[in-house]
Amino acid sequence: MDRAEIVHQNFLDHAVKGNLPEGAAPSGRLSPDLAVSIYRAQVLSRALDRTSRAMQKAGQGFYTIGSSGHEGMAAVARALRPTDMAFLHYRDAAFQIARADQVPGQNIAWDMLLSFACSREDPTSGGRHKVLGSKALxxxxxxxxxxxxxxxxVGAAYSIGAARRHDPEHRVLPQxxxxxxxxxxxxANHSTAQGAINTACWASVQSTPLPLLFVCEDNGIGISTKTPKGWIEASMSHRPGMRYFQADGLNIHDTYEVACEAAKYVREQRKPALLHVRTVRLYGHAGADVPTTYLSKAEVEADEANDPLLHSVRLLSQAGTLSRQEAAQIYTDTCARVERIRSEAVTRPHLETATDVSASLIPPARTCRSGNGPSPEARAEVFGSDLRAQSEPQPMSRLINWALTDLMLEHGELVAMGEDVGRKGGVYGVTQKLQQRFGPDRVIDTLLDEQSILGLAIGMGHNGxxxxPEIQFLAYLHNAEDQIRGEAATLPFFSNGQFANPMVLRIAGLGYQKGFGGHFHNDNSLAVLRDIPGIVIACPSDGAEAAMMLREAVRLAREEQRVVVFIEPIALYPMRDLHEAKDGAWMRSYPSPDQRIALGDVGVNGEGTDLAIVTYGNGRYLSTQAQAELHNQGINARVIDLRWLAPLPKDALLAATKECSRILIVDECRTTGSQSEGLMAMFHEAGTSQLARVVAEDCFIPTGPAYAATLPSKDSIVAAALRLIGEDQ
Structure with a gap:
């Protein structure tokens, strides 16, 4: 007999016979009606766990990480308001069920069984995953x-205070x-958890409003590795800026009482707290896990004897609220009801095609207040003397700064954040004066933790x-890439488009920094971003394009709720000259605020048909130099700037190259994993026969004079072009 069936039989036997675990008597503010409601949520959670395992055995269900042992979280749910956003541990079915009791019109058992069955009618994910979650809840x-x-x-909690100061148009969280x-x-031991808790404490110590309740559900084991006894209390109870509460998750009276106290503290003091809830884990980690392979039978049976449902039966009986027989009847009736619902849920249709599955990758567009751009009077006040300089050619860094200024002036819901973006104005001065112009509430100097920077952005996106956000250097993204891959980009997909966390992630990156910093500051790989479905990747190559593309990126985030990654080539920030010193040929005048470059529009420079050079970023700069030299040798080339790296602008590229029989791809990223691979495949599939590429070596970039040795150069581009031309002659 498996452990789930043993726990089931134990409950039926012990509840009726009164062989119940010992514990504290019922006390506190939990009313009889609310106690029964919490118990019913606990029982439904248990019944769903049992049913999910039966469904998997029958080939009708596909996920069995259950909540058994953690049913005390139902009491935590009832201590909170249903409008308090909740990011749940995967063992928190009882929390979601109890919250559903607080919101009219819910059919939680049906909804969760549809999720177990991966039905396309699942109201949360549309059949893409068994997930806890609900827009209504x-x-x-x-x-x-x-x-x-x-x-x-942490970011969502921060956004509540931020919305009091600058209320966004699409705010969803109550103030x-x-x-x-x-x-x-x-x-709790994961670096991501430690970073988030540290960030919350860091903000709290500085009196930043942060109404956040962490809840650590402590069952004493992570799959098979035990948590040292007392570890959570020892490591969490004395964090500066965060209040610590402890509750017995086996006792719904104690859990509810302490959770109410913790919530009251967080809500009134606007400070973070950690509620440490003692639980047990029943059945093992998941369906295929056999706990007796790494725990003694005595340890497993000791947890089973502490079944929180049996504790609830004892408490309800002692309080005179329900007899043991009545509590047992609720249990058997609920199990039977879940089985009846299951028989219908497993017949509901599933996703079938790739189109069905991918339909929610891109979130739905939303209606936004239309504006006519910042007024001339507002621009004059904010820009001051910079306004006069906007008609004169400027380097990229300054034009990006002005574009950010105009955008933040027009849209009050835009918030910039990152290490050093405020008072210092960024490592390269790109965000200079923004904090003076818009204040520290909208230009936020964060602590040094990329996970926290992106988490802040994701959470604020949840609230309108x-x-x-800014990541100082491309290589630093690797410290936090899962915040994009596993969180921001997947949210629309797993919520069937009901939730989104729009943002424009600015990253200073790529190579050619004349010996500075080595591979940590000259990272020429975008592979970590390229394979994330649904995100937009932009990479401008001159200042005017950067300003116009940034405006489109903000439009995509604001109106279409997209996650946009905006790669800014550091080497081009200060670039002034192109062909010779002091020619000023790479500077641009600031385009008027109403000008933008639409997603998918590529840049075509030149009308030559002998050769098309397809490139982006620093590659466009080098290819433009090579274009002039090739012209001197009688070869007329056009340079095509990708601008948008994902989704790849296939139709625009094919249209821009259709008059050219030869295509040379110039990609400063590495041979392996670069954009060139996809471009080569695309052009080959389109029938292009004369095709070549110039790419970086599969190597890191060194510090010092050899900084560009592994990268494409003007000379290597010219040489590759001549070879490609020569092959056809």
Whole structure:
């Protein structure tokens, strides 16, 4: 007999016979009606766990990480408001069920069984995953998270205070609300959890409003690895800026009482707290897990004897609210009801085609207030003397700064954040004066933690803001890439488009920095971004294009709720000259605020038909130099600037190259994993026969004079072009 069946039989036997675990007597503010409601939520959670395992055995269900042992979270749910956004641990079915009791019109058992069955009618994910989550219940869906949801919970909590100062058009969280985030004791050790908790404490110590309730559900084990006894209390109870509460999750009276106290503290003090809830884990980690392979039978049976449902039966009986027989009858009736619902849920249709599955990758567009751009009077006041310089050619860094200024002036929901973006104005001065112009509430100097920077952005996006986070260098993204891959980009997909976290992520990157910094500051790889479905990747090559593309990026985030990654080539920030010193040929005048470059529009420079050079970023700069030299040798080439790296502008590229029989791809990223691979495949499939590429070596970039040795150059581009021309002669 498996452990789930043993726990089931134990409950039926012990509940009726009165062989119940010992514990504290019922006390506190939990009313009889509410106690029964919590118990019913606990029982439904248990019944669903049992049914999910039966469904998997029958080939009707596909996910069995259950909530058994964690049913005390139902009491935490009832201590909060249903408008308090909750980012849930995957064992929190009882929380979601109890919250559904607070919101009219819910059919939670049916909804969750549709999710177990991966039916396309599942109201949360549309059949894409078994997830806890609900738009109506203010629970953004999470997959099997290992603490990756904590940074965005910090951001969402921060957004509540920020919205009091600058109320965004699409705000969803009440201004007196709080954010709740739950996780397991094993996940508490993850660097992402530690970073998020540290960030919350860091902000709290500085008196930043942060109404956030962390809930650590401590069952003492992570799959098979035990958590040292007392570890959570020892490591969490004395964090500066964060209040610690402890509750017995086996006792619904104690859990409810302490959760109410914790919520009251967070809501009134606008400070973070951690609620440490003692639980047990029943059945093992998941369906295929056999706990007796790494725990003694005595340890497993000791947890089973502490079944929280048996504790609830004892408490209800002692309070005179329900007899043991009545409590047992609720259990058997609920199990039977779940089985009846299951028989119908498993007949509901599933997703079938790739089009069906991918339909929610891109979130739906939303209606936004239209504007006519910032007024001349507002621009004059904000820009001051910079306004006169806008008709004169300028380098890219300054034009991006002016574009950010205009955008933030027009759209009050735009918020920039990152390390050094405020008072310092960014490592390269791109965000200079922005904090003076818009204040520290909208240009936020963060602590040094990329996970927290992106989590802040994701969380603020949940509450109607349009964040513009900055990662100082492309290589630093690797410290936090899962915040994009596993969180921001997947949210529309797993919520069937019901939730989105729009943003424009600015990253200074790529190579050619004349010996500075080595591979940590000259990272010539975008591979970590290229394979993330649904995101937009932009890379401008001159200042005017950067300004116009940034405006489109903000439009995409603001109106279409997209996640846009905006790669800014550091080497081109200060670039002034093109062919010779002091020619000023790479500077541009600032385009008027109403000008933008639409997603998918490529740049075509020149009308030559002998050769098309397809490139982007620094490659366009070098290719333009090579274009002039090739012209001197009688070869007329055109340079095509990709601008948008994802989604790849296939139709525009084919149209721009159709008059050219030879195509040379210039890509400063590495031979392996670069954009050139996809471009080569695309042009080959389109029938182009004369095709070549110039790419970087599969090597890191060194510091010092050899900084560009592994990268494409003007000379290597010219040489490759001559070879390609020569092959056809």
């Amino acid at each position: 203010m629970i953004p869906p999470q997959t099997s998270t290992i603490a990756s949801h904590l940074p965005k919970a 007196d609300g709080l954010v709740m985030c739950s996780f397991g004791d094993a996940s 803001f349009v964040p513009i």
